[in-house]
Amino acid sequence: MSDxxxxxxxxxxxxxxxxxxxxxxxxxxxxxxxxxxxADIGVGTGGYSLAIADEGCSIYAIAPSLVMRSQAPEHPQLQWFAGYCDRLSSG
Structure with a gap:
């Protein structure tokens, strides 16, 4: 699906x-x-996550696509993870 x-x-x-x-x-x-x-699951390239982080929230941005994550903005309150919504677990 990542393709x-x-x-x-x-x-x-x-x-x-x-x-x-x-x-x-x-x-x-x-x-x-x-x-x-x-947790923003299926975040894409993170535009909305960045905008919400700018408002003072901390975001765990989760996306399966390396291509999309490679366009990810940097922000001290925005942390990126590779993953699919149907494959998340608490550890």
């Missing part, structure tokens, strides 16, 4: 730009305090 994401992910960070209104809505609807820790 699909590697294929569509080539330009993903240039075509999928976070909408600030959606970021605000996510934070408001989830009632997220600034120090929240969030």
């Amino acid at each position: 699909i994401y590697n294929s569509i992910g080539q330009q993903y960070s240039k075509t999928c730009i976070p909408d600030p209104r959606i970021v605000k809505t996510i934070i408001d609807l989830l009632n997220l305090p600034k120090d929240s820790i969030i």
